[in-house]
Amino acid sequence: MSESDSQRRFILEHTNVRGILTRLDNSWRTMLEGRDYPPIIEDLLGQAATAICLLSATLKSNSSLTLQIQNGNPVTLLVMQVNESQHFRGMAEWQGEITDSSLEKLCHGGQLTITIEQESGERYQSIVDMHQESLAKALHNYFQQSEQLPTDLWLATNSQHAAGLLLQALPEQNEDDDPDAWNRACQLANTITDDELLELPTEELLHRLYHEEDIRLYESSPVAFRCNCSRERFADNLRNLGEKEVQDILKEQGSIRINCGFCQQQYDFDSIDAVQLFTDNAVPELPPTQH
Numbered sequence: 001m002s003e004s005d006s007q008r009r010f011i012l013e014h015t016n017v018r019g020i021l022t023r024l025d026n027s028w029r030t031m032l033e034g035r036d037y038p039p040i041i042e043d044l045l046g047q048a049a050t051a052i053c054l055l056s057a058t059l060k061s062n063s064s065l066t067l068q069i070q071n072g073n074p075v076t077l078l079v080m081q082v083n084e085s086q087h088f089r090g091m092a093e094w095q096g097e098i099t100d101s102s103l104e105k106l107c108h109g110g111q112l113t114i115t116i117e118q119e120s121g122e123r124y125q126s127i128v129d130m131h132q133e134s135l136a137k138a139l140h141n142y143f144q145q146s147e148q149l150p151t152d153l154w155l156a157t158n159s160q161h162a163a164g165l166l167l168q169a170l171p172e173q174n175e176d177d178d179p180d181a182w183n184r185a186c187q188l189a190n191t192i193t194d195d196e197l198l199e200l201p202t203e204e205l206l207h208r209l210y211h212e213e214d215i216r217l218y219e220s221s222p223v224a225f226r227c228n229c230s231r232e233r234f235a236d237n238l239r240n241l242g243e244k245e246v247q248d249i250l251k252e253q254g255s256i257r258i259n260c261g262f263c264q265q266q267y268d269f270d271s272i273d274a275v276q277l278f279t280d281n282a283v284p285e286l287p288p289t290q291h
């Protein structure tokens, strides 16, 4: 289906309401490959992936976005990132048994942050209150309390797909715009079921919700799972550890094996690599003086 792994923007004509629909299919399954996440964690990851793809579509291009939950219990870490090319990656770590699916209970005592990084290097970080039933509700609440554009989102996941809808009210309103459009659009979106969000083709879904509105639907843009890890990045991490530490690990284990937490790519460094790590990094000797 051409709509797989894509985002589509739309606007409700004669209103200040715009929306985005995101579907993750193959990309979502690829992210889960070889993982053994408990179903509740898998759901949370799917919601996080869909949410950041939706949120990044509302930002200026060339921004990357990270959603991070840390130091919670039982979810000790969850990281989901999307870059300016709409490539996302994510992972989660947890401890103990996972029984309660509410966000508040899953991430008890932890912190949820959203970080936007612009190409220029500027960074903005927001802390999102997690005392909510779901990630969508926490984000809804965050937008209500912050001085940002009125925004709401609906997220649904299963092991095959993750999908979401985001609505946003733009500040500019024309005289003939319907002042009640935002409330109406949200109320109608509240009637959508998870199955409809996950299964219905975009046009059918929009018709189901907004058949009384005039909808302008834009072309879809692709979304993909991709990790930007590299051997060089992990080599830098080892350099940061320091030569002595690296030699100690080598003495103990023979070689150093690093698995990327996002894509599970494996990187091996043996003792010869280790020597190279630190000679490559050495200050080059000055060239001999010419006479």
Ligand SMILES: [Zn+2]
Residues within 6 Å of the ligand: 227, 228, 229, 230, 260, 261, 262, 263, 264, 265
């Ligand atoms: Zn990776």
